Amino acid sequence: xxxxxxxxxxxxxxxxxxxxxxxxxxxxxxxxxxxxxxxxxxxxxxxxxxxxxxxxxxxxxxxxxxxxxxxxxxxxxxxxxxxxxxxxxxxxxxxxxxxxxxxxxxxxxxxxxxxxxxxxxxxxxxxxxxxxxxxxxxxxxxxxxxxxx
Numbered sequence: 001x002x003x004x005x006x007x008x009x010x011x012x013x014x015x016x017x018x019x020x021x022x023x024x025x026x027x028x029x030x031x032x033x034x035x036x037x038x039x040x041x042x043x044x045x046x047x048x049x050x051x052x053x054x055x056x057x058x059x060x061x062x063x064x065x066x067x068x069x070x071x072x073x074x075x076x077x078x079x080x081x082x083x084x085x086x087x088x089x090x091x092x093x094x095x096x097x098x099x100x101x102x103x104x105x106x107x108x109x110x111x112x113x114x115x116x117x118x119x120x121x122x123x124x125x126x127x128x129x130x131x132x133x134x135x136x137x138x139x140x141x142x143x144x145x146x147x148x149x
Contacts, residue, residue: 033118034131041115041133044080048073049135052089053109057139062100066091073111088112105141110134 052069059065066089073089090110093100100107112134120129 030119037115037118038131038133040080041082041085041113041131042135044077044082045111045113045133046135047080048076048087048089048113049109049111049137051076052111053107053137053139056091056100056107056109057141060101062091065100069109077113082113082115085113085115101141103141106138107141108136108138110136 052073055068055072056065059068069089069091070087074087077083077085077087088111090112091100091107092110093105093107096102096105099105112132114130114132117129117131122128
């Protein structure tokens, strides 16, 4: 009967454990990093929607409101470290869709963006894999008002 020590298997358990650890830990590390990146983007997009809705409601007219909403949304995303992400700010209002600052309008601001998943290359020329994010905030006109000091 031959013992494992004499058959050349000595120390192979350590090698197998190292390879198994690498095979399991690297994908787990990627999943954790991806979840953190998506969470950061989600937090930024929801904050951008809230701030953009407030900025739009405080503006004197619709054109100024759209410019302020875009600028504020970009700034909030930059605060979260998302400087070069795509951004789309869409504003709708009811019951006066052509004049959001009239009467008792209710403004809905939808901010859409995406984050790139870390450590994944551009595959087949399709670009780096991304995760789409969007958030929506609804504010009635008159809820927020500028106060002169």
